[in-house]
Amino acid sequence: MSGEQLHIVGARPNFMKAAPVVAAAREQGIPTQLVHTGQHYDQAMSHIFFEQLGMPEPDLNLGVGSGSHAKQTADLMVAIEKTLLSCNPSCVVVYGDINSTLAAALVASKLHIPVAHVEAGLRSFDRTMPEEVNRIVTDSLSDLLFVTSPEGLVNLGTEGAAAFKVHFVGNPMIDTLKRFVSVLEPGQIRSELGLSSEYGVVTVHRPSNVDDPAAAERIVEILRQVSDRIRLVVPLHPRGRGTLTDAGIMDLPGVLVIDPLGYLEFMALVSQASVVMTDSGGIQEETTVLGIPCITLRDNTERPITVSHGTNVLVGNNPQVAIPAAWAAIQKKVDPQEPPLWDGHAGERIASVLLQISI
Numbered sequence: 266m267s268g269e270q271l272h273i274v275g276a277r278p279n280f281m282k283a284a285p286v287v288a289a290a291r292e293q294g295i296p297t298q299l300v301h302t303g304q305h306y307d308q309a310m311s312h313i314f315f316e317q318l319g320m321p322e323p324d325l326n327l328g329v330g331s332g333s334h335a336k337q338t339a340d341l342m343v344a345i346e347k348t349l350l351s352c353n354p355s356c357v358v359v360y361g362d363i364n365s366t367l368a369a370a371l372v373a374s375k376l377h378i379p380v381a382h383v384e385a386g387l388r389s390f391d392r393t394m395p396e397e398v399n400r401i402v403t404d405s406l407s408d409l410l411f412v413t414s415p416e417g418l419v420n421l422g423t424e425g426a427a428a429f430k431v432h433f434v435g436n437p438m439i440d441t442l443k444r445f446v447s448v449l450e451p452g453q454i455r456s457e458l459g460l461s462s463e464y465g466v467v468t469v470h471r472p473s474n475v476d477d478p479a480a481a482e483r484i485v486e487i488l489r490q491v492s493d494r495i496r497l498v499v500p501l502h503p504r505g506r507g508t509l510t511d512a513g514i515m516d517l518p519g520v521l522v523i524d525p526l527g528y529l530e531f532m533a534l535v536s537q538a539s540v541v542m543t544d545s546g547g548i549q550e551e552t553t554v555l556g557i558p559c560i561t562l563r564d565n566t567e568r569p570i571t572v573s574h575g576t577n578v579l580v581g582n583n584p585q586v587a588i589p590a591a592w593a594a595i596q597k598k599v600d601p602q603e604p605p606l607w608d609g610h611a612g613e614r615i616a617s618v619l620l621q622i623s624i
């Protein structure tokens with residue numbers, strides 16, 4: 266073994282989770298390499314996050330890119346296998362629930378390289394979500410399970426994960442938010458977008474909301490009705506651009522559709538929003554910490570702590586249900602409670618465990 270630990274990231278939500286872990290690992294003297302699979306590759310979906318989060322340039326970019334689930338996962342596996350065979354790391358650290366996470370866990374495990382999974386144990390119990398399949402497989406193959414939220418401990422226990430593998434460490438995505446929250450510049454992004462009064466922020470990119478034209482039409486109908494009462498800004502993920510445009514999102518007078526934003530601009534925009542409507546997992550967590558009402562356009566969540574402790578309400582994507590539920594939620598004052606260990610120090614806790622196995 267080379268003794269180096271390889272952190273593998275691939276898509277937008279991975280970067281905010283990996284930044285504090287990689288920084289803490291390097292600070293604690295663990296030999297660490299960063300590999301980007303290239304699952305996300307646009308400047309706005311990838312590079313800008315490295316710049317803004319002060320992350321080191323990846324030691325290697327595998328340039329895998331997009332494709333169907335089978336093709337993308339297969340391409341990721343081939344590229345990652347080549348990398349692991351040449352680097353021979355002592356451990357592979359994977360993040361979240363994307364296809365890069367699954368591919369890296371599968372390849373490392375078959376090469377008998379220990380796998381550490383950051384954000385283990387989350388379950389939506391909805392196997393129609395590709396991420397749920399990725400979570401289950403990754404956790405079952407991992408040797409170290411870093412858990413962000415107490416429900417993760419319960420889920421892993423129910424599935425029979427050995428207790429010695431499981432470490433409750435808190436949430437590294439929230440480390441990143443806490444690190445940057447005091448330097449956000451909401452005034453600047455609001456003035457660039459011409460937002461002088463109340464507004465909401467919307468993100469949608471889940472296959473269940475944007476791949477099927479009928480679902481995209483339901484989302485656009487929800488936005489049409491909500492935007493009659495409050496201006497909405499939609500930084501649009503490339504996945505939904507086609508179907509949502511066909512469904513008429515660009516023609517809604519109260520909706521401002523913009524390109525994806527960098528981390529700092531996006532969090533600045535969210536920090537002064539009256540409401541956020543989303544199908545993202547990470548944004549459910551970030552709005553909980555910021556105390557911004559969050560309306561989740563899904564029927565389930567793998568992050569129920571954002572409902573029990575935070576500002577999150579699940580409304581699905583049926584306009585007849587979602588719109589009244591969204592209004593009720595917006596009007597209800599919520600006083601969020603900080604989930605345990607979402608204290609800005611998860612990266613250090615993870616690195617301390619990784620240090621023990623690097624000795």
Ligand code: UD1
Pocket residue numbers: 276277278304305306307310311331332337362363364365395396470502503504
């Ligand atoms: C992926 C993750 C999802 C995560 C999301 C965050 C999986 C299964 N899904 O979904 O869990 O919430 O990232 O954004 O891994 N595209 C671009 N530029 C890019 C990247 C993608 O235009 O830089 C377009 C391509 O048309 C691509 C599509 O977006 O086919 C989907 O990208 P992909 O990485 O397959 O999945 P996401 O929907 O982004």
